[in-house]
């Protein structure tokens with residue numbers, strides 16, 4: 643995780659890491675939160691999955707079991723992608739992400755150690771569920 647206020651260099655740092663990872667053969671998936679209003683649920687995930695040529699099919703918000711199955715589907719799909727080519731998945735501007743996107747990230751993080759994948763989670767200090775997310779992070783860099 644990289645946490646810091648606006649202008650502290652989070653995106654720039656992720657850009658540098660992505661360039662380096664790409665040179666080393668990784669595939670880069672990049673999603674970002676949108677704070678301009680009107681973004682659909684799981685928007686950062688939609689973008690990251692789109693970079694992998696996939697589309698998301700989110701469940702009805704009130705259906706907890708469908709949400710769990712959706713989390714599993716997304717995780718398994720990325721597990722398959724990572725088996726083909728190592729992944730660097732960047733989630734930028736998480737302070738502007740919907741809470742369910744963060745919960746999915748927590749779910750996904752528990753499966754990460756078995757995958758050839760690294761997630762960079764970037765957000766300002768006001769990011770929702772920052773403490774919960776931080777418990778899953780290998781390392782948290784505060785800028």
Ligand SMILES: Nc1ncnc2c1ncn2[C@@H]1O[C@H](COP(=O)(O)OP(=O)(O)OP(=O)(O)O)[C@@H](O)[C@H]1O
Nearest residue numbers: 646647648649650651652653654655735765766785
């Ligand atoms: N190490 C660096 N050396 C030189 N310029 C830098 C460095 N890190 C960041 N910058 C510059 O500082 C500005 C702000 O950086 P950046 O956009 O990465 O911030 P940020 O933390 O992502 O901000 P935000 O939360 O608003 O997205 C950019 O113009 C970036 O190019």
Ligand SMILES: [Mg+2]
Nearest residue numbers: 652653734735
């Ligand atoms: Mg930024």
